[in-house]
Amino acid sequence: MSLNEVWEAASAAPFHPVVSKDGQFAVGFNLLLVAVVLTGLFGLNRSFGNLLTLGVPASLAFGFGAVFMICAVGVYV
Amino acid sequence: MRFFTATVLGLLVPSLATASNLTTPYQIAVPADFKPPQVFRNTNLVRNTNLEKGYVRETINVVVENIDKQPQSQYYIPFSSEVFDRVGGFEVRDKKAPEKGRFQVEVTEPSSGNQYFVVHLSEPLAPKAQVTLGISYSILAALSPLPATIKQNDQQFLTYTFSAYTPSAYQTVTQKTKLKFPNANVPDYTSTAGLKSGADPERKGATYTYGPYDTAKVTPGTEYPITVRYEFTNPVIAVTRLERDIEVSHWGGNLATEERYWLRNNGSKLANHFSRVEWTFANYQKAPSSAVRELAYPLQPGSVDPYFIDDIGNVSTSRYRPGNGKTAANLELKPRYPIFGGWNYSFKVGWNSDLSRFLRKGAGADSHILKVPFLQGPKMSEGVQYEHVVVRVILPEGAKHVRFETVEGLNSNGLPGSNQIHASLSGFKTYMDTLGRTTLTLEVDSLTDEARDAQLVVTYEHSLTDALRKPLTIIAGVITLFVATWAIGNIDTSIKKR
Numbered sequence: 001m002s003l004n005e006v007w008e009a010a011s012a013a014p015f016h017p018v019v020s021k022d023g024q025f026a027v028g029f030n031l032l033l034v035a036v037v038l039t040g041l042f043g044l045n046r047s048f049g050n051l052l053t054l055g056v057p058a059s060l061a062f063g064f065g066a067v068f069m070i071c072a073v074g075v076y077v
Numbered sequence: 078m079r080f081f082t083a084t085v086l087g088l089l090v091p092s093l094a095t096a097s098n099l100t101t102p103y104q105i106a107v108p109a110d111f112k113p114p115q116v117f118r119n120t121n122l123v124r125n126t127n128l129e130k131g132y133v134r135e136t137i138n139v140v141v142e143n144i145d146k147q148p149q150s151q152y153y154i155p156f157s158s159e160v161f162d163r164v165g166g167f168e169v170r171d172k173k174a175p176e177k178g179r180f181q182v183e184v185t186e187p188s189s190g191n192q193y194f195v196v197h198l199s200e201p202l203a204p205k206a207q208v209t210l211g212i213s214y215s216i217l218a219a220l221s222p223l224p225a226t227i228k229q230n231d232q233q234f235l236t237y238t239f240s241a242y243t244p245s246a247y248q249t250v251t252q253k254t255k256l257k258f259p260n261a262n263v264p265d266y267t268s269t270a271g272l273k274s275g276a277d278p279e280r281k282g283a284t285y286t287y288g289p290y291d292t293a294k295v296t297p298g299t300e301y302p303i304t305v306r307y308e309f310t311n312p313v314i315a316v317t318r319l320e321r322d323i324e325v326s327h328w329g330g331n332l333a334t335e336e337r338y339w340l341r342n343n344g345s346k347l348a349n350h351f352s353r354v355e356w357t358f359a360n361y362q363k364a365p366s367s368a369v370r371e372l373a374y375p376l377q378p379g380s381v382d383p384y385f386i387d388d389i390g391n392v393s394t395s396r397y398r399p400g401n402g403k404t405a406a407n408l409e410l411k412p413r414y415p416i417f418g419g420w421n422y423s424f425k426v427g428w429n430s431d432l433s434r435f436l437r438k439g440a441g442a443d444s445h446i447l448k449v450p451f452l453q454g455p456k457m458s459e460g461v462q463y464e465h466v467v468v469r470v471i472l473p474e475g476a477k478h479v480r481f482e483t484v485e486g487l488n489s490n491g492l493p494g495s496n497q498i499h500a501s502l503s504g505f506k507t508y509m510d511t512l513g514r515t516t517l518t519l520e521v522d523s524l525t526d527e528a529r530d531a532q533l534v535v536t537y538e539h540s541l542t543d544a545l546r547k548p549l550t551i552i553a554g555v556i557t558l559f560v561a562t563w564a565i566g567n568i569d570t571s572i573k574k575r
Contacts, residue, residue: 003482003534007437007446015436015445017330024329035555042559046566055559063552067328070508074382076329076429077509077547 025072031065113153116145130460148201165523253288262308311459335427344418369416475543491528
């Protein structure tokens, strides 16, 4: 089976990104905002409990937020 | 901490980007005095030479008969060693069954001034049986301007020299050559004497026919030089090098294309200095010119964010006419200065497209199929020749099991056979990369804009772990920062009795 036939066979399954191009800025900005707010809250009380309840969610939000934001500004990673 | 170390190390383990169909061009070794075995005879040969563009496009239809006692499958096609490297998009098909696709073609090393394309017929030809071969190729840089220098608004003339007898490794019974000029203004051409009865060439408008000749007694390899000189007041656009990057972004849902051109006009050089006043007048009258004035660059529907940059910076003398999503978009590039004969211009153009038009999910959970144009480039009536083309398909980080294929249709796609394309895999590091992106590099010599419609299919595997590598790396870094802040904050630095 040639690769072109594989392409034709997959016509019903076009690739769609997790967040469409139009939504990247909103998603990225909000995630980064959440990360900043959570980081600020962690800064008020740097306890081990807060590291888990605020630090980890802030890191997750920053990680995904950074990826969507860089895509939103035109650097498609 | 052990978790973070394990995560970071896990992300940094290089993936084995294996591909099973990478190709490297090779040449078959032959003895220095190699002569192909005389097992075939060309019963009838018609060569069509098209000179309408800035390169030579030839199609040869030849009826081949096996005159040996054994079935034969290897048909040799000779070119002189100087021309061989400039032969592009070489393709041979069975003229009566073009849907069966091209025959496999290999090339030999130079021997006694010649180099051969070896055509492997799909089925051996039985003794006394015949097959009609359709051979098509382009020859780059075969046209030379005469006079070599002209004034700015003068007409330009090109010369082309070839042999009245089509170079063949085998005896040819009858043959003729049809030349198609861009117009009927052909001031000089060789008239043959003694090759056939009657006028040779026969002229009909812009078409000149040399032959038919009865060459049953002419030794293969005999030459009868013919030179034609015709008007071609158009630029002879040659791209000495084209680098084309196609970058796939799964996160962004984007296909970014960037092309870097090193362009040259191979036409007549200017006899005097460039006059801007004359140029403005000629432009106003829309007079034909040997200079590149504008490059029309059709883009696929849905292309957005185009840019046109040269060594100085953004070139504002360009227009972009976006399509309505279904019709093709058009990029009209006006170089910073007109490109006259012998002048160079290097620039880059780029644009974005939605990835969903070009990428599909395969049968396996991780498999992806990408289908992109192999070559796009300007669409000019005078044609564009590419001396060296490098196409880089930059796949997402962690993509593996990369395979590629150029799509073959009923007609020639302008590309050489896949065994003449140099393919390699490498890494490419850019923003937010830890391992570097898997990059498939395809290199081809001697292409023309006949390859504009050629399509490239690439399949690869890319898992969820590969996709999450970017955010997870950032997350690991930020968590490390939080832990460090917490740990450092817990260090008791107060001054007190211990």
